Amino acid sequence: MNLLQKNKNKIAFSYYEALRHIAITRLFYIEKRKGNIAQGLKFLNNLSIGMSPVYKKKQLIFFAVAYIELRDYKKGIDLVNIHLNNIRNDSNNVLYTKFLKAKETAAAYNTKSDAFINWYKDTGAIKFLDSAQKNYEKAYLLMKNSENFSAYSQSLHKSRKAQIALLRKEYDLSLSLFNECEKDSVLMEKSFSREMVWLAKAEIYTHLKKIDLAFKYLEKLTADIQKSKCSHENKLKVYYLLSINYERTGNIEKAYKYSKLSLSEIKKENVQKNAGNFFLGVYEKEEIKNRSEEMLQKNNTNLLLLFASLLLIFTIFYKIYYQKRKNKEEIINIRKIESNIPGIQPITDQKVTISTSIEDETVAYILSKLDSLEFKKRFLSNSFKLANIAKQLNTNTTYLSQIINQYKGVSFSEYVNTLRINYIITELDKNPLIRKYNIEVISKEIGYKSCTTFINAFKKRTQMTPSEYIKNLEKM
Incomplete structure (x- = not known):
């Protein structure tokens, strides 16, 4: 990007804009792979200012990917469908050349499939797996009949079939397909594909309780994590599988270590989600602004x-x-x-x-600051205490306690317990990974020094212990 800016006047504008688009998309995907969706969206928002409508349309697919990453699957899929419609209606090949159309259309279908797979992981609804499979097939057929088709495309499609078989718990079929993928040197040269194959095999062997083979592949991935080659999602999955396998071997110390690491990654993910949603909000506001301006010009309203x-x-x-x-x-x-x-x-x-x-302005200020602390999940720290917060908000404990009583309707301790228990209930409901962790690990990660205090607070809110609540979730 810096090199392009320096040489902007030396190259044709069309080349400059095309290279700029490529650079922005690469920056976005680098940050996505690291788990920094907010930073990726920041690049898209800030570096795309002044781009032509054609490139704005091209970038729609990246906003779709961002929504999917942030678990707004419906919005992401809707944007992919708009992108596909734009390609279909591009009769003059302005968006993409005839040579690239099949490849870009196939990529959009694959993005839809990825969204459906993640949607399935969140909900367990088989219909989403079926939709993923259909869209992968559409993408494969398009590539198979195009000039871009290669042995790599075929192996990649095989790995996707293997992934769906794994999600359907067809372990023998999935393992057989992934074994074939692992023999493909071209596929295994690419770090993303290699991670996918190794992680899937580690997961299959974990399910089959073949601990030595699971560790074999997890160790390969751990080496990639240390070299910062592993994606954020895969890093989280590796820590989770390591904690399970170490627990099975009786190595509680290492099981605890990797449980903590995986919970730490989930916290980072939640922070990124909040920041990412902010940037998507900026993007949507820009879209609303553009549409509003068009409407004003047309209707003079x-x-x-x-x-x-x-x-x-x-x-x-x-x-x-x-x-x-x-x-x-x-x-x-x-x-x-x-x-x-x-x-x-x-x-x-x-x-x-x-x-x-208490003056209205002071109340409004303190309440807004409390909202900010809640948004940033500061209540997950064991230093989230009345005296500490009062100091941060430049007030005293009496005023702060009174405001929480009056406007939150509870005492400070009840206020903190409610925030923590509501948070962990949401996480347990939507993240099956957390259900596997030791109750003591969970209690410490959400700010409780005493596991007993956590259990009592949880039971008061749900009329059952955390262990009982998790068992009920697993039955659903």
Whole structure:
């Protein structure tokens, strides 16, 4: 990118834009492989400014990939379908040359299949595996009948069939297909394909309880992790499989080590997901802005939009005013009730102002900061304590405790427990990997120093222990 910028005036604009597009997409995929979706999207958003509509259309597929990575499968698949439609309607071969059309269409079908496979992993719905298989077949047939077809394409398709067989728990068929893939030197030269084959075989041998063979392939992958060659997703899976196999050998210390490493990777993934969704939000806002500008030019609806904006502002201020009035009326009603109860002295306005009133701005500031800490999952740290948070928010523990009581409706300890238990319930529901971990490991990773405290808090929220909850999930 730097070299291109320096030589921008020395090359034709069409070449400059084509090379720029290639560089941006490579940067995106490097960051995706590292698990940094947010950084990849940042490159797409920032470096694509000023590109022509044709290249904007080409980049749609990368936003689809980002949505799929962030588990918004429906949105990702919808974008892939728009991309496929754009290719079909490109009768003048403006988007892609005739030679490249089949390859790009096949790549889009494969992206859809990847989305369906991940959707299956999240839900267990067999229909998504069926959809993945159909789209892989479409991609394969397109490539088979094109000039780009090669022995590598055939082996890659075989590895995808093997992956689906593995997900269907057809271990013998899957192992047979992956063994054939492993013999293909061209396929195994590529790090992504090599990882896929080795990791799949390690998983198959783990399921078949052939521990020595599982370790054989996991050790190969561990070497790649140390050289930073392994993708983020594969790194997570390797740690998970290592923890299972070490537990089976009775090496609890190493099982614990890799359980912690895999949980650490999941935390990183969640941070990236939040950051990635922010950048997708920027992308969607840009799309909305572009469409709105087009609509304004065509329909001249500036006045209507201005009216709508004013109406929205009026509505917001009215709600604030109404809420304040409602609160005031409630206080008056409470005082009326209190005045009729023997032994209770009415509270004067002066006392309320001195002892319990906190300025609206201060409350709003503290609540927004609490929301920010919740968003960043700071409650997962065992240093998430009343005194520490009060210090961070430049307030005192009394004010902070009062605000949490008033606006969250619970004490500080209940507030923290609720955040932690809600978090781990969500993770257990959507990430089957976490269910395999030791309860003590889970409790420490979400901020509890005492496993007993975690179990009690979990039981209070769900009426069952974490172990019982996990068993129920596994039966579903």
